[in-house]
Amino acid sequence: MATKKPTPRASGPDFERPLVTVDVVIFTVIEEQLKVLLVRRPETATDPYPGRMALPGGFINVDVDASLYDCALRKLGEKTGFKTPYLEQLGSWGSTKRDPRGWCATHVYFALVPPPEDSEAAVSAASAASEWVEVDTALRKRLAFDHAEILTAAVERLRGKVEYTSLPAFLLQEPFTLPQLQRTYEIVLGRPMDKSAFRKRMLDAQFLVEEGSIAGDAGRSAMGYRILDRERAAVFPRTFRSVEVQSTKE
Amino acid sequence: MATKKPTPRASGPDFERPLVTVDVVIFTVIEEQLKVLLVRRPETATDPYPGRMALPGGFINVDVDASLYDCALRKLGEKTGFKTPYLEQLGSWGSTKRDPRGWCATHVYFALVPPPEDSEAAVSAASAASEWVEVDTALRKRLAFDHAEILTAAVERLRGKVEYTSLPAFLLQEPFTLPQLQRTYEIVLGRPMDKSAFRKRMLDAQFLVEEGSIAGDAGRSAMGYRILDRERAAVFPRTFRSVEVQSTKE
DNA sequence: ATAATAGTGTCTCTCAGACACTATTAA
DNA sequence: TTAATAGTGTCTGAGAGACACTATTAT
Numbered sequence: 001m002a003t004k005k006p007t008p009r010a011s012g013p014d015f016e017r018p019l020v021t022v023d024v025v026i027f028t029v030i031e032e033q034l035k036v037l038l039v040r041r042p043e044t045a046t047d048p049y050p051g052r053m054a055l056p057g058g059f060i061n062v063d064v065d066a067s068l069y070d071c072a073l074r075k076l077g078e079k080t081g082f083k084t085p086y087l088e089q090l091g092s093w094g095s096t097k098r099d100p101r102g103w104c105a106t107h108v109y110f111a112l113v114p115p116p117e118d119s120e121a122a123v124s125a126a127s128a129a130s131e132w133v134e135v136d137t138a139l140r141k142r143l144a145f146d147h148a149e150i151l152t153a154a155v156e157r158l159r160g161k162v163e164y165t166s167l168p169a170f171l172l173q174e175p176f177t178l179p180q181l182q183r184t185y186e187i188v189l190g191r192p193m194d195k196s197a198f199r200k201r202m203l204d205a206q207f208l209v210e211e212g213s214i215a216g217d218a219g220r221s222a223m224g225y226r227i228l229d230r231e232r233a234a235v236f237p238r239t240f241r242s243v244e245v246q247s248t249k250e
Numbered sequence: 251m252a253t254k255k256p257t258p259r260a261s262g263p264d265f266e267r268p269l270v271t272v273d274v275v276i277f278t279v280i281e282e283q284l285k286v287l288l289v290r291r292p293e294t295a296t297d298p299y300p301g302r303m304a305l306p307g308g309f310i311n312v313d314v315d316a317s318l319y320d321c322a323l324r325k326l327g328e329k330t331g332f333k334t335p336y337l338e339q340l341g342s343w344g345s346t347k348r349d350p351r352g353w354c355a356t357h358v359y360f361a362l363v364p365p366p367e368d369s370e371a372a373v374s375a376a377s378a379a380s381e382w383v384e385v386d387t388a389l390r391k392r393l394a395f396d397h398a399e400i401l402t403a404a405v406e407r408l409r410g411k412v413e414y415t416s417l418p419a420f421l422l423q424e425p426f427t428l429p430q431l432q433r434t435y436e437i438v439l440g441r442p443m444d445k446s447a448f449r450k451r452m453l454d455a456q457f458l459v460e461e462g463s464i465a466g467d468a469g470r471s472a473m474g475y476r477i478l479d480r481e482r483a484a485v486f487p488r489t490f491r492s493v494e495v496q497s498t499k500e
Numbered sequence: 501a502t503a504a505t506a507g508t509g510t511c512t513c514t515c516a517g518a519c520a521c522t523a524t525t526a527a
Numbered sequence: 528t529t530a531a532t533a534g535t536g537t538c539t540g541a542g543a544g545a546c547a548c549t550a551t552t553a554t
Binding site: 015016017018019020059060061062063066067068089091092093094095096097102103105107237238239 | 339341355
């Protein structure tokens with residue numbers, strides 16, 4: 001740990017260093033809704049945006065975090081009992097004005113996790129003042145900093161990639177069934193999908209391994225699947241709806 | 251301008267702030283080759299990697315740069331007489347070890363510019379010790395910092411997006427012809443393309459406007475085109491070669 | 501006329517979508 | 528047997544690729 005406002009020990013440029021943070025946009029699907037994890041900022045008036053909801057994140061700790069990715073993993077771990085989640089970089093936002101404390105740049109990561117078990121949910125909600133919020137609700141909440149803009153970008157990236165990748169599989173507890181996976185796609189994209197096309201696509205992409213039958217609440221039981229390689233998402237040969245169906249013909 | 255090693259005027263965390271830089275990967279096509287702009291680092295022994303080639307970039311100047319994007323634009327402008335180039339964020343790299351001066355994070359941008367006029371080329375090469383280097387050659391050059399890794403990521407991103415966007419159009423001086431554009435795609439992707447499919451795709455995407463005939467060195471003259479909207483690239487409904495042609499049939 | 505380049509037409513193949521069909525399970 | 532859900536088969540259409548064709552220009 002370092003002392004308060006230290007003179008930097010390392011050399012560098014002769015001007016002021018910006019503040020550097022890492023924020024994480026953590027998505028999951030709970031109760032048929034796409035949700036994002038938000039935390040409430042402290043009420044202390046010395047902090048910017050006291051009491052507002054914000055994306056989980058914070059300053060890089062130069063003494064603890066070996067890299068940006070490690071820092072994101074740490075923040076993710078602090079908020080959720082992460083279970084080999086999907087974590088990728090989203091981008092960075094930096095400007096004079098985005099933080100009242102001074103020139104600040106944030107590196108934003110993007111995580112997909114399965115819905116928390118009830119026990120965990122209670123723990124994390126209680127201990128960390130964190131909350132799973134449906135994304136559109138979150139966007140109406142006047143988030144701290146430029147987090148609304150960041151969340152918008154994250155949702156856009158998620159929806160964009162979902163059109164041609166297996167990302168939604170990382171939002172489910174394993175093993176899961178194809179109907180469950182299809183439902184997850186539909187929730188993220190906000191539109192219904194054709195069952196036959198969906199199944200062909202998933203199975204052709206070879207990213208699932210069978211894991212025995214799973215019985216549902218009613219009707220025929222379904223095959224359970226696990227993700228073959230949790231390190232990377234499968235990429236489909238085409239997007240789901242190539243552009244928009246633009247019928248020039250009347 | 252600030253004084254040397256100032257105590258930060260703004261509040262923030264009680265630990266050391268990382269160094270923050272912005273680097274720009276600037277691509278163009280010269281003499282039928284994909285090239286990237288590199289600069290030689292100063293020979294002064296106090297600087298890290300003296301004399302090595304590196305991506306253009308440097309520390310954020312908190313007093314001058316309003317945002318990360320502005321900083322990237324400034325660095326781009328300093329190195330090239332930029333002509334409304336294509337500029338997007340690539341990602342950020344940050345860790346304890348990537349800069350010997352201390353914990354350092356860099357925000358990397360990715361630019362596409364038309365080949366410099368001869369006059370400009372001479373100017374920039376002379377004045378700034380900068381040089382256009384063919385990308386594979388650049389990767390063999392033992393670049394400063396982790397710039398080889400960054401360049402690899404940039405080339406990967408470029409090639410990836412070129413499969414389904416109009417990005418290569420930003421590498422050409424306007425107006426250009428479809429055969430010239432096709433040649434540019436082929437240079438970036440390193441493989442020949444079918445003329446008929448290529449033309450259908452470009453014209454169907456509606457991102458070009460006709461600009462009168464242009465005569466070449468020989469043969470029939472070709473239609474010249476400009477980019478309709480230089481703010482964004484066109485996105486095609488499918489990638490060029492959907493995945494790799496995996497012939498399971500012998 | 502010929503060489504060289506620009507540009508078109510036609511066929512095939514792949515894969516997304518529509519939609520009707522069959523299969524399995526519990527009550 | 529019926530309701531509910533899982534899973535399949537068949538047809539269509541869009542668009543990429545292969546490739547042979549026609550068009551225009553300079554010499």
